Each structure stands twice: as structure tokens, then as C-alpha cells.
Amino acid sequence: MVASYDGSMIVTGSDEGEILSWNVEEGIRMQTFNGHSDGIRGLFLIQDGAYFISISRDRSIRIWDFTSAECVSTIEVGDVLCCGVINPTTTRLFTGSNAKTIKEWCNTFNYQNRYFLYMNNFKATKRFLEILKTAGDS
DSSP states (O other): OEEOTTSSEEEEEOTTSOEEEEETTTTEEEEEEOOOSSOEEEEEEEGGGTEEEEEETTTEEEEEETTTTEEEEEEEOSSOEEEEEEOTTSOEEEEEETTSOEEEEEEEEOTTSOEEEEEOOOHHHHHHHHHHHHHHHO
């Protein structure tokens, strides 16, 4: 579940892959976002709340447009995703999988002003994974 920046709306995800947005003041469902086929494991607002990212056990990351309720991008990641976190500036998404992997995804707008993610292989990510592995060994 994630709340809008002003708290007027929340977005929820189900174990069946359904995503719903809710008007908090009126207590009504606003939109349904269809596309995932398995449980939602993370929801993250991006671009001042105009879009959001969902991660799912169906092995995909999706980017949604709030205005149209359409999925504007899908990334098939190959692993069953079980968790995720996004940094405060919403430029880096980290996902964890049942394959015991952590992946970093960077986001940007391309030349057509369409939102997309790409996997990042920076040394900082490798160092982060080394720290996690060391912590797990103790």
C-alpha cells in the first residue's frame, strides 16, 4: 500500500494481482489497474504522484499512469519478486527476489518523455551486495 503525497488517495495491491486506488475523504474506489497475474509485493509513487511502480510475484515490474490507469511499461525480470524499496528521490528502485538476489533499477524519462526503468550495474550496487553478504555470514 502507498499513499499520495497529500494523503488524499491510497493505492492497494492484492495477493491476486489486483491494484486499486481509493479516495480517502469519500471512502470510494477510484480506479482499477489490471495487468499483474500474481500477488503485489510493492507499490511506489514516482514523478510527483503522476505515475506509480508495482512489483509482483508474477516476475514483473510495471509502471502505471494514474490519469489513464494504463500500464505504460512492463519489465519481465525473470525472478519471483518478494519485496522492494525506492529511494526518496524515486530515482533508484531495489528489488529482492526468491532467488536471493537484490537488483537495482534506475529510472528516467526517454526522448519521448515516456517513463522507463533500466537495470543498474554500478560498482556501488556490487559493494552494497558484498555488505549484505558479509552481514548474512555473521
